[in-house]
Amino acid sequence: LPVANKQGHPIRSYKVLTNMVSMALKQVSFTACSASHSRVAPSARGSQTFAVRPVVAGSQRHVRRSATLKFAPGKTASDFYGQTANFQTRNVCKKASVSGTITCSTADAKTVAVTGASGFVGSALVKHLSQQGYKVKVLARSASSRYSMPYTGVEIVQFRDWERAICGCSAVVNLAGEPISTRWTPGIKREIMDSRLRVTDRLAAAINACSEETRPAVFVSASALGFYGASETGSFDETSGPGNDYLAKVCIGWEKSAKAAQTSRTVILRLGIVLAKEGGALAKMLPIFQLGAGGPLGTGNQWFSWVHMDDVIGLIMEALTSTSMEGVYNATAPKPVRMNAMCKALGNAVARPSWLPVPEFALQAILGEGASVVLEGQQVLPKRTMESGYKHKYATIDQAVRAILK
16 A cells, blocks of 8 residues: 555555554553442543453453543442443453453352252252342263252253363262262262262362463362271370271372372362261151161261361351362361260150160171261361361250251
């Protein structure tokens, strides 16, 4: 193209104009989208102030520059855009060449990915997160999973899409694992181990593959009290070493896989025997006790380190929101009891006797090696959990059982 017309007036070619615009854009530093839970999102450099739209659902949002906009005193971003601002943490904006469009990649502070969501604890967690206004991405383990959950803000993510779904979440909670209260065959034992390690390894790899801007800030992964091994006389807390039986080896591998995640914080919760009416040990025992045929399993002298479901959910929420929580915590009540005391509390709550014990040989005939889950136990104390400042809602077994059966 010519640089001047016949009258001598200069003509700027498209290429020259493009280069000028590109150079001008390079002189501007866009630092918008970095406000943490602020309703005002200005970013100033010299005499210019830039604003962007609030980040909404989704991992990316395009916004246009507002090159000389300044908020009037007392005004906020939501006043300017006519909608409620929802600025999230860890948002990073990148300029897209000449177009003047900025792409904001966000890690949404209210989106949590969950594995094991159809299980006993997982379903209770998803319900609570939904009620608290969180968006939940349920990570389904089976490629053919088609189950749905009747809560708002819940998305079912198929197995092949885990990596895509995890990037942009603020947190990941791992509760996946095959049940252990069953008859242990060699195949079942392999699946108990592999189901935990396989899922946790994949989660850690998916988290690590996310860019720094979209990587979840916290990874909460379940473990179990089986880490400590079984003992009728010992007492364990988070500083105690591992046992050497099968369940201890499962937990050791499980926790090792979780620690591979390169998040700002990794929290491992060693879950006790979770009590709730909807499932778990109590749901299996309750009908028998209501018939007046309840009693302790085995000798009744084994330790029963329990925890109410409300406190499990409370601890998970604490791990998600408290930046001081990191490492291993025992998710148990501060006052574990022996099996005899547990059965007495349950009998009192339903106003029925608890005098008929279930002999060891009967459980072993039904469960085989898996009977060790109910015939053996350990006294586990939540030392670090209490030192973190967490206040248990239910500290005694009588209080917990009465509340569940109320």
